[in-house]
Amino acid sequence: MRRIVALADTDSYVKWAAALLEALPDDVETELVIVETPLAVSAGQLRNALAGTRIDPETVRRVEFGEVPAILDEAAPDAVLMASRGPVVRVLAATVASLVPRPVIVTGLPGISIPATTAAMLHRTQCDLFVLHSTREVREFTELARHRGLAQRFALSTLPFAAVARTADRSAGGTDLVFASQAIVPRERADRVRVARMLVAAAAADPTRRVVVKERAVGGEQQTHRQKYSYPDLLATVGPVPSNLVVSHAPMLRALDDAEGLVTVSSTAAIEAVARGVPVIVLDSFGVDDRLINPVFVGSGLFGSEDAVRERDFRMPAEGWLADNYFHDRAADDWVAQLDELVALRRGGVLAPKPARERRGGRVRDVWERKLAFGRHDRSLAGAVVLVVGVPLRFVLRPILRPYHRRRLRAA
Incomplete structure (x- = not known):
């Protein structure tokens, strides 16, 4: 066993x-x-x-x-x-x-x-x-x-989400436009406001069908990436919100049960949706860029405009894209x-060890990084001491060392 x-x-x-x-x-x-x-x-x-x-x-x-x-x-x-x-x-x-x-x-x-x-x-x-x-x-x-x-x-x-999605029951098609929110894509407030306005317009275009903003965290909950501008907050700033535009915190598996199609900038939810047979629009309003995590969709045929979202012009990926990309x-x-x-x-006692990467700072750096990773959940005395000393020092040295690190990355 x-x-x-x-x-x-x-x-x-x-x-x-x-x-x-x-x-x-x-x-x-x-x-x-x-x-x-x-x-x-x-x-x-x-x-x-x-x-x-x-x-x-x-x-x-x-x-x-x-x-x-x-x-x-x-x-x-x-x-x-x-x-x-x-x-x-x-x-x-x-x-x-x-x-x-x-x-x-x-x-x-x-x-x-x-x-x-x-x-x-x-x-x-x-x-x-x-x-x-x-x-x-x-x-x-x-x-x-x-x-x-x-x-x-x-x-x-x-992709395990796709594997689970393939086994889920989808005996009937849905009518929801599900938008998969991401914490840092796009990152800028103006871009996220633009998305919020698009969602309002999509809801207003057909009051008989819902637009569902699928959020992953309720107020106070954390995510893998820190979200600075949440869509529920932004929607409150863009004018009247149609009654058929709703926010959901249900699991994506459940949200897709009632989906006509899914909209995203680059979320893995697109792969989950395709696995369920739910068509997708990957929003191209902000271009194609590594920072948007969307170059993978080049050649998929999934990119679409804000007009495509309002018109619910969903699509399935091109056959030639699938085998190399998650399917x-x-x-x-x-x-x-x-x-x-x-x-x-x-x-058998012959598993080769994998040593840690050699870095400057030795034990002090190890303690510092542990404290940064675990915060108050690292209760060691060493972590507390290094935090007291390290935070002010980091504040002073960061602007000095940043150009050096950038040069190293460019040279690597």
Whole structure:
């Protein structure tokens, strides 16, 4: 019997981890653990994240960072799935790597991961296996790792949200225009106001059908990325809101039940919708740019204008785009086979260690980064001391060092 424990914190990573665990064979024993961070899921977000899975929210443990070694000693997993933002993974991976015997450390990204980034790999240096979700992602991350001289092993898995969506019942078509909100795409207030006005116009264009703004956080809840301008707040500033424009915090799986089509700037919800047979518009109002996380949709035929949204001119992706972008043959998925291989090496005592990336600052930097990642949930004395000294020093040095770091990145 193989055993894998997932350590997760934010809403999108919890949803990803739960769906990925669901995809494992029945003979794998699994557990999902929430590690408390400043952005950890609320109880409501946890319920939404687990919708469509067999994981009961009541069985999910919440632990502080300092409890992680004891929890893993008790569970004795063959592998640990790191389902968190990069800075948190970096700290947790170092902790897990120090266990004896060391579990296999698996990681990944919870959605669209094009463009491939060096930072995503550097944070996950100590992880044995990096799970990606399209043949294109595997190809581009592999090429970037080769170019940067980074040693990382990549594996392919069908995007778990899409896998869950394919099994969901959709016996009847819906009538809702569902807009998938994102915390930082687009980022600027003016752009988000423009989207809000578009949604109002779409609702006014047909009062008999709903426009649903699908939000991922209620006031006070956190997300993987900090949202500065929420659509519910912005809608209140753009004039009268039609009664058929509503805000929903339901799981995306449920929102798609009643959807005629989905609109997004670049959300992974587009992939989830296509898997359900729900057509999509990827809004092109702000161009195509890595910062918008939308170059992956070039060639898909999904880009559409604000006029297309008002007219509900939804579309399905071009056949030639699908196989390279999240809709490959599931027989190509190899992450479970690679995980089994690594577990066999571990059980045989020959799993090669993956040392942490060498950086300046040594132990002090490690403590500093742990405190930044976990905030008040890092209760160590060392963390408190480093925070008192480090915050003022960081404030002074950041403008001095920023040009140096930019030059290094350009030269890399």
